[in-house]
Amino acid sequence: MKKKMHVFASVLALTLAATSLTACGSKSGTGTTGTASPAASAGAANSTAKDTITALLPPVSPNYQKNFDQMAKDFNALYPNLTLKIEPASWEDVKQKLDTQVNAGSPPDIAFGGSDGIPKYIQQGLLMDITDSATPDMISDYDKAPLDYMRNGKGLYGFPAYMEVHALGGNKEFLEKAGIDWKKVQQNGWTYDEFRDAIKKGVVTENGKTRYGFVFAVKGVAAVDYLGIMAKNAGMPYAFNNDMKYAYTSKNYLGLLKDLRQLIDDGSMPKELSSVDAGKRWNMFLTGQTMITGKGLAVFENSAKANNAKLTAKDASAVKDSIPVDYVVLPAPTFQGAKASSAAVVDGYLTFRGKKEPTAEHKANVVKAAYFLASGKVAATTNNDLFAAHITKTAKKEAESMKVDRNADNVAAVENMLKNATPARSDIPTDLAAKAIKLETEVIVPKFQGLIAGEVSPQQMYDAVKAAAIQAFGEDGIVKD
Amino acid sequence: MADIVKPMKRRKIRGEGAWGYAFIAVALVVFAMFTAYPVVSAFLISLQDYKPLGSTYIGFDNYVNTFKDALFWKALRNTVVYTILTVPVNLILSMIIAILILPLRKKTQSFFKGIYYLPVVASGVALSVVWLWIFDPMEGGILNQLINLLGIENQNWLGSGKTAMFSLVLMSWLSSHGTSIIIYLAGLLGIDETFYEAADLDGANFFHKLWHIVVPSLKPATLFLLVTGVIGSFQVFQNAYLMTGGGPDNATTMVGLLIFNNAFTYFDFGKAAAQSLILAVIIAVISVVQFKYAGKDVEY
Numbered sequence: 001m002k003k004k005m006h007v008f009a010s011v012l013a014l015t016l017a018a019t020s021l022t023a024c025g026s027k028s029g030t031g032t033t034g035t036a037s038p039a040a041s042a043g044a045a046n047s048t049a050k051d052t053i054t055a056l057l058p059p060v061s062p063n064y065q066k067n068f069d070q071m072a073k074d075f076n077a078l079y080p081n082l083t084l085k086i087e088p089a090s091w092e093d094v095k096q097k098l099d100t101q102v103n104a105g106s107p108p109d110i111a112f113g114g115s116d117g118i119p120k121y122i123q124q125g126l127l128m129d130i131t132d133s134a135t136p137d138m139i140s141d142y143d144k145a146p147l148d149y150m151r152n153g154k155g156l157y158g159f160p161a162y163m164e165v166h167a168l169g170g171n172k173e174f175l176e177k178a179g180i181d182w183k184k185v186q187q188n189g190w191t192y193d194e195f196r197d198a199i200k201k202g203v204v205t206e207n208g209k210t211r212y213g214f215v216f217a218v219k220g221v222a223a224v225d226y227l228g229i230m231a232k233n234a235g236m237p238y239a240f241n242n243d244m245k246y247a248y249t250s251k252n253y254l255g256l257l258k259d260l261r262q263l264i265d266d267g268s269m270p271k272e273l274s275s276v277d278a279g280k281r282w283n284m285f286l287t288g289q290t291m292i293t294g295k296g297l298a299v300f301e302n303s304a305k306a307n308n309a310k311l312t313a314k315d316a317s318a319v320k321d322s323i324p325v326d327y328v329v330l331p332a333p334t335f336q337g338a339k340a341s342s343a344a345v346v347d348g349y350l351t352f353r354g355k356k357e358p359t360a361e362h363k364a365n366v367v368k369a370a371y372f373l374a375s376g377k378v379a380a381t382t383n384n385d386l387f388a389a390h391i392t393k394t395a396k397k398e399a400e401s402m403k404v405d406r407n408a409d410n411v412a413a414v415e416n417m418l419k420n421a422t423p424a425r426s427d428i429p430t431d432l433a434a435k436a437i438k439l440e441t442e443v444i445v446p447k448f449q450g451l452i453a454g455e456v457s458p459q460q461m462y463d464a465v466k467a468a469a470i471q472a473f474g475e476d477g478i479v480k481d
Numbered sequence: 482m483a484d485i486v487k488p489m490k491r492r493k494i495r496g497e498g499a500w501g502y503a504f505i506a507v508a509l510v511v512f513a514m515f516t517a518y519p520v521v522s523a524f525l526i527s528l529q530d531y532k533p534l535g536s537t538y539i540g541f542d543n544y545v546n547t548f549k550d551a552l553f554w555k556a557l558r559n560t561v562v563y564t565i566l567t568v569p570v571n572l573i574l575s576m577i578i579a580i581l582i583l584p585l586r587k588k589t590q591s592f593f594k595g596i597y598y599l600p601v602v603a604s605g606v607a608l609s610v611v612w613l614w615i616f617d618p619m620e621g622g623i624l625n626q627l628i629n630l631l632g633i634e635n636q637n638w639l640g641s642g643k644t645a646m647f648s649l650v651l652m653s654w655l656s657s658h659g660t661s662i663i664i665y666l667a668g669l670l671g672i673d674e675t676f677y678e679a680a681d682l683d684g685a686n687f688f689h690k691l692w693h694i695v696v697p698s699l700k701p702a703t704l705f706l707l708v709t710g711v712i713g714s715f716q717v718f719q720n721a722y723l724m725t726g727g728g729p730d731n732a733t734t735m736v737g738l739l740i741f742n743n744a745f746t747y748f749d750f751g752k753a754a755a756q757s758l759i760l761a762v763i764i765a766v767i768s769v770v771q772f773k774y775a776g777k778d779v780e781y
Contacts, residue, residue, distance in 0.1 A: 099745055105533035124748060125534040209620070219640070219726070272618035274640030274729055355534060438747055442552060449729035455642045456730060 051362055052083040053369040055110040055349075056101075058094040060161065061299075061385035067378075075372050084369050102126050107352035109366045110158075110373070115149040115346040115424075118157050119433035128353040129155035133360070133367040141375055141392045148424035149346035159374035160348035162388040165417040166229045167342070169285065169296030172326035174211070178202045178291060182328050186413035189340050192259055195333035199268040202291030213268035215284050216294040218452055219277035223445045225295050228343060230256060235338035237422045239436040241479060244428070246436070246469045248444070249478040253465070255336050257458035261451055274453040286322040292330065298387040298414050301327040301407060329410040331417050344421040349374050389418065435472045443468040520761075527754035536751075543755035553756065555731055556739040557763075562646065563735060564714040567653040572706055574654065575661030576699065580691075582662070583669050594666070598659035609723040612652050613639075616724075639725050642732040649720050649733055661706050668702040669695070704776050708768050715764050736760050 059065045068086045075084040087108065089097050094112070101107045102124055121127040134156060139147070146163035150156055175182045178201040190198070199213025216226045234256040236247040247253070263269045270276070276284070282300075285293040286307055304327040310318035334340050349370040358366070372378065380398035383390050387406055390396045447464050450456030456464075469478045527543050529536035547553050582593045600608060615623045616638035625635045638648045676694045685693070696703075718737030721727055727734035727742075736756065744753035 096745065099748070103533055103748060103750065120748065123532075125532060270619070272635065272637045272640060275616075275618040275637055434747070441742065441746055446728050446730045446734075449640070450642060453637060453641050453729050 048081045049361060050081050050083075051365045052085050053110065053366055054085045054087065054108040055112075055369065055373070056087045056089055056094065056098055056108040057110075057112050057373075058089050058091045060112060060347075061382045062302075063385050064382055067381065071373070071378055074377070075369065078372065079365075079368060082365055082368065084372075102352070105355040107354065109362075110349050110351060110370050112161070113347065113350050115160065115348060118150070118152050118350070119428070119430040120437070121350065121352070122152055122155075122157070122430045123434055126352050126354070127157045128351040128358065128363065128366070129157060130351050130363065130367050130370070131156045133363045134159075134371070138367070138371045138375075141371075141394055143391045145344075145421065145423065146346050146348075146391045148426060149344070150348055150350075151424065151426040152430065153426060158348050158350040159370050160346045160391060161374050161379060162347060162383050162386060163391055163418065163421070164297055164345045164347075164386075164388050165342045165414060165421060166225065166295045166297070166332075166345055167414070167417060168214075168292050168294040168330040168332055169300050170292045170328040170330045171285065171288070171290075172328045174202060174288075174291040175328060178213075182330065183409060185330055186328070186409060187416065189331045190333050191337075192333045192335045196259075196263065196266065196268070199263065199292060200266055203268055209289075210270075211288060212270055212284075212290045214263065214292045214294070215269060215273070215276060215281045215290040217276055217278040217281040218273055218449070219275055219280075222278055222295075223448045223452075224440060227256075227260070227444065227448055229295060229332050230260065230335065232341040232343050232422050233332050233338060234335035237341045238425050238428070239440070240425075240428055240432060244432065244477075246473045246478040249466045249469050250481050252336055252338070252481075254458060254462040257451060257461055259335055261458055264452060264454070271454065274449050283319060286319045286325060288323045288325075294332070296327075296329065298329060298406075298410065301329070301410055302387055305405070327407075327410070329413040331413070340417075340420045341422045342417040342420045344418075346424075389414065432473070439465070439468050439472055523754040523757055526750055527752075527758055529751050531748075531750040531754075539751070543751045544759070547752060547755050547759060552731060552734070553736070553739060556734045556736045559646065559731075559733060560715055560717070560735045560737075563650065563653075563717060564711055566646075566650045567657075568707065568710040568714050570654055571657060571661065571710065572703060575658045575706070576665050576703075578658060579662050579665035579669055580695070582666060590666070594663060597662050600656045601659035605719045606723060608656065609720070612656075612724060616648055640729060642729050645725050645729060645733045649724060652720060652724070661710075664702050664706060665699060668699045672698045700778075704771070707775065708771050711767055711771065712764050715760060715767075 057065070057068070065088050068088060072084045072086060076082065098107065098111045098113065102121060105126070107126055118127065131154065138159075142160065143163070146160040147156075149163070150158050150160050170180075170182060172182065178198065180198045180201070202211070202213030204211045218226050231248070231253070235252045236250065236256075239247055241247045264271060264273060281290070281293050282303075284290045286304070304325045307318055307322055308324045309315075311322065311324055331340065331342065351366055351370055353363075375392040376394040377398045379392055379395035380390060380402060383395060384399060384402050384404050387404070390399055443465055447456050447461040451458060451461050466478070526536070528538060528540060530539050530542075578593075578597065582590050585593070617623070618625065618635060618637040618640060620626075620635065622635070622638070624638060628634075628636065636644055638644050672694065676698075677690060680690050680694060716737050717735050718741060721733045721735050721738045722741065725733040727738050737760075740753045740756045740760070743749045743756065
């Protein structure tokens with residue numbers, strides 16, 4: 001029996017040793033593949049072997065998904081050995097689908113998503129760094145600012161599709177009736193006090209119904225947008241300052257919370273604001289229940305125009321009780337003397353890998369597909385559809401022959417805001433970013449909902465955020481001023 | 482003894498016995514694949530810092546962190562409050578509706594059964610949209626229009642911590658009786674008429690018959706609905722997710738929603754698995770207690 005045990009133990013030990021060696025061997029193999037030399041990448045880029053690239057794409061713009069077949073055909077015409085297989089998804093389930101696939105270890109090669117999701121996917125280890133596969137021609141095609149949003153540390157994790165600013169939107173007629181020089185605001189911005197006075201003037205009660213000065217969608221996750229956009233203009237462009245200290249413990253944050261609560265107490269915003277979601281606030285805007293709404297994107301001008309056309313044509317599908325609206329792009333106000341820092345949103349084509357390390361050839365093919373989607377004709381068509389600025393030279397050139405019906409004042413206003421856009425931060429470590437997201441979801445959003453419902457005071461919310469920040473980042477990891 | 486055992490080992494499975502094992506095997510395979518394996522897998526994940534490319538074993542840290550997490554206790558308290566407010570009231574309402582439907586003609590009975598069962602087969606998302614309209618905090622909200630008639634000012638039903646939980650409870654009170662009514666009706670139809678005749682001879686009124694015949698006769702159905710109701714209520718997720726997102730200030734965050742957030746918002750599958758198993762244990766303990774105390778004199 002003893003002898004048998006010895007033999008069994010020896011076999012087991014040898015098996016374990018062999019497994020470890022195999023593991024080491026495969027690790028070194030993957031390492032080589034993962035850090036392919038430029039020469040190898042160049043070779044891979046010229047490979048003509050057949051390959052299929054999968055892409056999970058939501059309806060990025062109103063007509064985007066209608067063009068999928070043409071996009072796949074054009075890609076195949078450009079690279080006859082490659083097939084672009086597009087999986088369409090709705091906005092409602094694209095994130096869920098992607099997250100499920102990522103956590104199962106089998107994401108698509110490309111997925112459309114926000115650059116703010118990059119740290120989260122890096123932590124899962126499945127986002128693919130394409131620094132060594134993206135050619136200099138591809139890189140030089142992009143404006144620097146949006147491309148930087150797709151970076152984390154030294155890595156590049158996809159190509160940006162557009163760079164937009166989160167702004168506010170106003171009803172031109174109501175703004176003028178309230179005596180607000182909206183063109184001046186578009187050019188020079190406004191301070192919190194100016195904004196507060198303006199939206200007070202926008203409150204009108206007629207036939208027992210109130211039109212508010214300002215309504216922002218804050219229900220659920222939209223609460224992050226409101227607070228986030230305003231925080232950037234209150235001297236806190238990111239959750240971490242340049243010394244990597246958590247910024248939302250500064251006195252500016254408390255001041256911002258007091259200011260935002262004050263707008264409701266003034267009666268300029270509805271006291272039921274905490275129940276207003278994105279759909280509701282847009283409905284309120286189109287039905288004349290508010291003078292200014294947020295958040296606003298340039299494409300909302302297009303939506304307003306579409307509804308105006310339906311009203312003119314007496315089309316029954318126009319929003320019920322809506323009125324004709326001239327949409328005016330407005331910047332968010334600045335708080336406590338801080339410099340304007342427009343909230344930029346950069347979405348794009350994120351590149352993923354599976355559990356198995358991709359070959360250099362496949363990686364190069366994924367990069368070709370991501371670049372195809374994020375530049376040239378595809379980007380020009382999509383961004384025009386979105387009223388978004390073009391961020392590649394190739395798209396700008398393609399767009400020259402395309403006609404877009406956009407208000408010139410709004411175009412100039414967006415350009416002004418883009419000049420002040422918050423620059424990308426690729427230096428924030430993924431573990432800190434993940435902790436900040438958790439703190440935001442578990443403490444900031446619920447407390448902010450309580451604050452706008454009038455059940456949590458600004459001081460109580462500030463104290464709760466500070467206590468959670470100390471727990472997450474330590475006493476030395478937060479801003480103290 | 483050994484002689485007795487040996488022939489049993491060699492015995493072959495033939496005829497009806499073989500078919501029996503074959504049928505059990507199908508159910509066993511399905512159970513093993515879709516119930517046992519996920520549970521075992523969840524337990525193993527709960528001991529790890531889960532990552533798709535390679536998890537790290539961390540022992541019981543996920544359980545320890547869960548018990549230290551104030552939000553978990555708040556979510557558990559919310560879940561208990563929701564259960565206490567919804568399950569008993571729903572049972573009473575279902576029983577009353579079933580008793581009211583019972584004397585009706587068969588066609589009318591079927592009509593009402595269909596009406597009350599409709600929310601069970603309707604999409605939860607579609608129902609939530611209707612409820613969001615009912616709870617609209619502005620003038621257009623149906624519930625606000627109703628309370629305005631009573632001279633009460635508009636309420637921010639889902640946006641205020643004072644009314645958000647009540648709103649979810651009200652939603653449950655008014656829309657989840659279909660299954661219970663069908664089961665209670667089946668139970669009521671199974672009560673022997675002679676019990677009522679004997680009670681009539683003894684001069685019993687409606688309430689005497691209700692208390693001494695109907696309620697005891699429906700006890701097996703009530704126990705079944707109580708146990709399944711509590712289990713369902715502890716696992717509630719959809720209403721909070723779609724209606725309030727757990728807010729405001731986590732006033733409606735239930736354990737189910739917390740587990741979902743840990744898994745799909747923070748990708749912390751280890752903690753989510755640990756919380757799922759803790760919830761399963763809590764549900765199992767409550768179910769055992771219910772069977773022990775409420776089910777001791779139940780006859781099937």
